[in-house]
Amino acid sequence: MKLHDLKNVPGAVHRRKRVGCGEGGGHGKTSTRGGKGQTARSGGSIRPGFEGGQMPLYRKLPHRGFNQAAFRVEPAVVNVGDLAALDSTVTEVDAAVLSRNGFIRKDETFLKVLGDGEISRALKVTAAKFSASAKAKIEAAGGQAIVA
Numbered sequence: 001m002k003l004h005d006l007k008n009v010p011g012a013v014h015r016r017k018r019v020g021c022g023e024g025g026g027h028g029k030t031s032t033r034g035g036k037g038q039t040a041r042s043g044g045s046i047r048p049g050f051e052g053g054q055m056p057l058y059r060k061l062p063h064r065g066f067n068q069a070a071f072r073v074e075p076a077v078v079n080v081g082d083l084a085a086l087d088s089t090v091t092e093v094d095a096a097v098l099s100r101n102g103f104i105r106k107d108e109t110f111l112k113v114l115g116d117g118e119i120s121r122a123l124k125v126t127a128a129k130f131s132a133s134a135k136a137k138i139e140a141a142g143g144q145a146i147v148a
Contacts, residue, residue, distance in 0.1 A: 017032075019031035019032050073110055074110075075110045075111060075112035075128065075129060076095070076098075076104040076105070076108035076109075076110060076111050076112070077112050077114055078098055078103055078104060078111065078112070078113055078114070078127075079113070079114050079115070079116040079117045079134075080113065080114070080115055080116065080117045080118065080119045080134050080137050080138065081116055081117015081118060081119070082098075082103050082117065083113070083119055083123055083125065083138075084117060084118065084119040084120065084121070086101060086123075087101070088121070090123070091122075091123060091124060092123070092124045092125075092126070093123050093124070093125045093126065094111075094125075094126040094127070094148075095108065095109045095110075095111045095126075095127070098111070110128050111127040111128050111129075112127060112128060112129040112130070112131075113125060113127045113129070113130045113131065113134045113135075113138075113145070114131045114133075114134050115131050115132075115133030115134035115136070115137055118137070119137055119138060119141045119143070120141055121141060121142075121143075122141055122142035122143040123138065123141070123143040123144075124143060124144045124146065125138055125143060125144065125145050125146065126146045126148045127145075127146075127147070127148065128147065128148065129147070130145050130147065
């Protein structure tokens, strides 16, 4: 089966509703918009939460509290297996080296190293955080895990 062979299930596709084409068509006169007023006009819509001029609920209720989630900084995540994939001439690894090699974005500096994968050579890795398994694997290979 190819893309040009695909067809919709019968009944899945409907004609576009044609409004304002005379009384006989069933959608004439007010063209399915009801009577007069704001919603009958083009561009006439009422914003969410508007209660007709009455003091809206979201303004009646007290707003309290503070949440740190808006200010949270997500770390750039790299696995130990990714470090092993680096060029063999690299001995010291930090966020700048990883961004040059395409493992993280250029603007990411808050780095966390996780323990997925294996590493067999000694690397001096500088990052903000290490998982316990990542630290163990780096040190078992003769390298250093430096928290900066």
